[in-house]
Amino acid sequence: MKAKILDGKKTAQDIRNEIKAEVDQLRSRGLRPPHLVAILVGDNPASHTYVRGKMRACAEVGFDSTNKHLPASTTEQELLGWVKTYNEDPLVDGILVQMPLPEHIVPQNITKTIVPHKDADGFHPLNVGLMTLNFPGILSATPAGIMELIDRYEIPTKGKHVVIAGRSRIVGRPISILMSRGGQPGEATVTICHRYTPPELLKQMCLQADIVIVAVGKPGLITADMIKEDAVVIDVGINRIEAPEKKSGYRLVGDVDFDAVAEKASYITPVPGGVGPMTVAMLLSNTLHSYKRSHG
Ligand code: ADP
Numbered sequence: 001m002k003a004k005i006l007d008g009k010k011t012a013q014d015i016r017n018e019i020k021a022e023v024d025q026l027r028s029r030g031l032r033p034p035h036l037v038a039i040l041v042g043d044n045p046a047s048h049t050y051v052r053g054k055m056r057a058c059a060e061v062g063f064d065s066t067n068k069h070l071p072a073s074t075t076e077q078e079l080l081g082w083v084k085t086y087n088e089d090p091l092v093d094g095i096l097v098q099m100p101l102p103e104h105i106v107p108q109n110i111t112k113t114i115v116p117h118k119d120a121d122g123f124h125p126l127n128v129g130l131m132t133l134n135f136p137g138i139l140s141a142t143p144a145g146i147m148e149l150i151d152r153y154e155i156p157t158k159g160k161h162v163v164i165a166g167r168s169r170i171v172g173r174p175i176s177i178l179m180s181r182g183g184q185p186g187e188a189t190v191t192i193c194h195r196y197t198p199p200e201l202l203k204q205m206c207l208q209a210d211i212v213i214v215a216v217g218k219p220g221l222i223t224a225d226m227i228k229e230d231a232v233v234i235d236v237g238i239n240r241i242e243a244p245e246k247k248s249g250y251r252l253v254g255d256v257d258f259d260a261v262a263e264k265a266s267y268i269t270p271v272p273g274g275v276g277p278m279t280v281a282m283l284l285s286n287t288l289h290s291y292k293r294s295h296g
Helices: 008-028 045-061 076-088 107-111 125-132 141-152 172-180 199-208 275-294
Strands: 035-041 064-070 094-097 161-165 189-193 211-214 232-235 239-242 250-253
Touching: 008 045, 008 141, 008 275, 035 045, 035 076, 035 275, 045 064, 045 275, 064 076, 076 094, 076 107, 094 275, 125 172, 141 172, 141 232, 141 275, 161 172, 161 199, 172 189, 172 211, 189 199
Parallel strands: 035 064, 035 094, 161 189, 161 211, 211 232
Antiparallel strands: 239 250
């Protein structure tokens, strides 16, 4: 394999160690640790796995955590009630509501109700606005994780062409802003492709890219013939595909045809073990920042 691995698993471990050292300091000064609340509605198995992982990460760094599991029949009003309870609780520093929510709940109504300074995922419109204007605020966790990974591997972005596939509120859109705004990483020329980008145009754009970031949710979308020699490839896709040989019955793949693309790229993120663990590390980091802010 030619490409170097952008090891999100290891980098996230480094970040968790740094956070743990800060939490140990707080404890030694007699202060309470930061506290993250995750609210999970319903029984989506992938969501359960994600929330369990987030709770495990909290335990590892010494955070307090609460896993609030609500039935799928929870109404929007009831869920908003829980969010408001945690908003007002001075012993809670970070709140996240695991997506996707059941169909009868409008996710934007929940996102905008979380008080912005406890918005661990960084999805609140105020935080997205602050990010867009390059003001200090909480960054969306997955885009922040990608920026952190690129930063720690010292991958240059200034003046580079970054092509993003996907324009979702939580990944594609915010990463496009972070990559084009001032700062390092940043200062890139950015192209966003989405569901209405004709496949031929997506290929043309990717072939021009120094950095390709893919957040679509389609296994095999990005193939080696779409990638320039020595490009950096960041795969945000997490797709479950059937694998009868596995005990779980499935395995995880990204949106990139990993084996073939890794023969052309200079750097590539694996799935799993790339962007996923970085997202969780940034959740912890956002919660720690909220804590520090409220403790002066
Ligand atoms: P995530 O939460 O991982 O960002 P979403 O499912 O919310 O993913 O969004 C998927 C995104 O992928 C959408 O913005 C959609 O426009 C984009 N998309 C869908 N098909 C294609 C495609 N063929 N090429 C590029 N982007 C696509």
